[in-house]
Amino acid sequence: MKHTTKNPTPYHHGDLRRALIDRAIEVVETEGVEAVSLRALARDIGVSHAAPIRHFPTRSALLAAIAKRGITTLLASAGQRANEHGMSSLEKLRSMAEGYVAWAAEYPAHHMLIRNQDVMRHADDELHREANAYARLHEELIRQAQAEGWRSDQNTHTLFVEITALTSGLALVASDPIYRTVLPGQLHAKEVGSILGRFFSEA
Amino acid sequence: MKHTTKNPTPYHHGDLRRALIDRAIEVVETEGVEAVSLRALARDIGVSHAAPIRHFPTRSALLAAIAKRGITTLLASAGQRANEHGMSSLEKLRSMAEGYVAWAAEYPAHHMLIRNQDVMRHADDELHREANAYARLHEELIRQAQAEGWRSDQNTHTLFVEITALTSGLALVASDPIYRTVLPGQLHAKEVGSILGRFFSEA
DNA sequence: AGAGTAATGTTGTCAGTGACAACATAGAAT
């Protein structure tokens, strides 16, 4: 016989996969990657301890899935910025860097995860392919900017390293709570803009 | 009755603390922070599973102790570079940045640990104090370099962020295995020198 | 509509781990 009243705890959750991801992101942001436990997530959500396995075979798979989602959105945003009309390669480079830093600040959990050795170690090939796609897009733009006259006398690889370092560093400072202990004062988006503006200038 | 032959496995290890640290560093470098397990370390070394607790009350304490040791040596090296005679503040800044990147490349495990959110979260106040000492030394040098004419028109905080980001980023690229997937080719010390030389130039 | 199948959730279990307590041993101090 069917219930006429709503069942308070239905057998099936509805969107457990999404719920796991959302809760995991919360935990990463508040307590760190280490604190993510499949059983604790299940408890928080209100399902049995083994339910998560239907969606993510291992804990690493869950974290890697979140990281992958992050890289995908980042790559999409970068692709857009790199294909904007009426922009020089140099302007595109700057836009990509700004986009990266802004993305890290907006999604600190995703950023932490893609920076986490233990997570990336268990990531599948596609994730690494996407990360490489981002790097190659970057590299190609640098080459073009150099062809258009920007720092054309410098070694492309060195320039790539420099841009990668500066961008990654800014993303770190923008999203990593560790820096909040060390940094005197808050990091403002305007500062990032000013730093990148200076770096990606014609001079 | 006493043995006249050497006991192959003495009751006391001799220097278990050191052995734990050494083995933990190896594991961090080869398998990542996550793979460090007190019980596994004990097994590898050949002591009982609870022996490590005499030296480090928790797993976090062990990792934090290694991180602290790292920051201490880093700070010592930075202090030396900052007090070198016959160097302008700008040259000292450059030397500090180079020292940091070289340190990260030489001690990747230590660098990973001080960058690890989960480790630093459980670190004691003294560790944070040392990290702050490093930052304040940095800041003071920037102020002096500006007083001596370098980028004197720029905001000190923004400059601090920029240097921190560039240095941290280079250290990441120099020591983090993740970048080996993305980077086309190896990172050479010469490149780091060229990047920092350009950045810390009078021009 | 109804049967059969796939997807999803549950219960039970196992080995590995961190942490703790109680006990054992060796070396140092008096």
Place this chain on the structure above:
DNA sequence: ATTCTATGTTGTCACTGACAACATTACTCT
């Protein structure tokens, strides 16, 4: 020599990831 303290061992507990066997729901095909 006796006692004390540092260090190591054994035993145990709760928690976790992973897996297997089973239950329930949703979906599909006719």
